[in-house]
Amino acid sequence: MTLRLILGSDEAGVDYKDQILADLRQDPRVGEIIDIGVNRADEDFNKPYPYIGIAAGELIRDGRADRAILFCGTGLGVAISANKVEGIRAATAHDSFSVERSVLSNNCQILTMGQRVIGLELARRLAKEWIGYTFDPSSASAAKVQVLEDFEGAAAATGGA
Numbered sequence: 001m002t003l004r005l006i007l008g009s010d011e012a013g014v015d016y017k018d019q020i021l022a023d024l025r026q027d028p029r030v031g032e033i034i035d036i037g038v039n040r041a042d043e044d045f046n047k048p049y050p051y052i053g054i055a056a057g058e059l060i061r062d063g064r065a066d067r068a069i070l071f072c073g074t075g076l077g078v079a080i081s082a083n084k085v086e087g088i089r090a091a092t093a094h095d096s097f098s099v100e101r102s103v104l105s106n107n108c109q110i111l112t113m114g115q116r117v118i119g120l121e122l123a124r125r126l127a128k129e130w131i132g133y134t135f136d137p138s139s140a141s142a143a144k145v146q147v148l149e150d151f152e153g154a155a156a157a158t159g160g161a
């Protein structure tokens, strides 16, 4: 199965977003790429990072995409923002092991990275690695992720989320 993948960033991450977008357009594992911006020609090029993180999370929550790779200065702001959307697990990761575990341990749908934190070549490599991982619902990690889902379900039932 090929991935439906979102790429997005604020202005502080747009160079990496555009390069990795170009890389992944050539990747046979990716079936569809949705570029949610920002783009240099946009009137709202300076749009704050929460709009990007929330938009990506909502598209995944609504079943319109499978996963996302997002960038900002640190990767933190877009991750925090995406994690506000129910059911979304987004993680900032700048090393190969964390990139792997974000999927295999945490079943993250979103990877975020910081253009002001890591080099471009490492970010390109990590993006390619990340899309190669698939969560195993029969793994020992599944019960741990389920705790998060149960918490969100209980909070929603009581009007708390």
Ligand SMILES: O=C[C@H](O)[C@H](O)COP(=O)(O)O
Residues within 6 Å of the ligand: 010, 012, 013, 049, 072, 073, 074, 075, 076, 077, 078
């Ligand atoms: O997490 C926030 C991002 O790094 C953003 O790109 C920059 O935010 P700032 O301008 O508030 O530092």
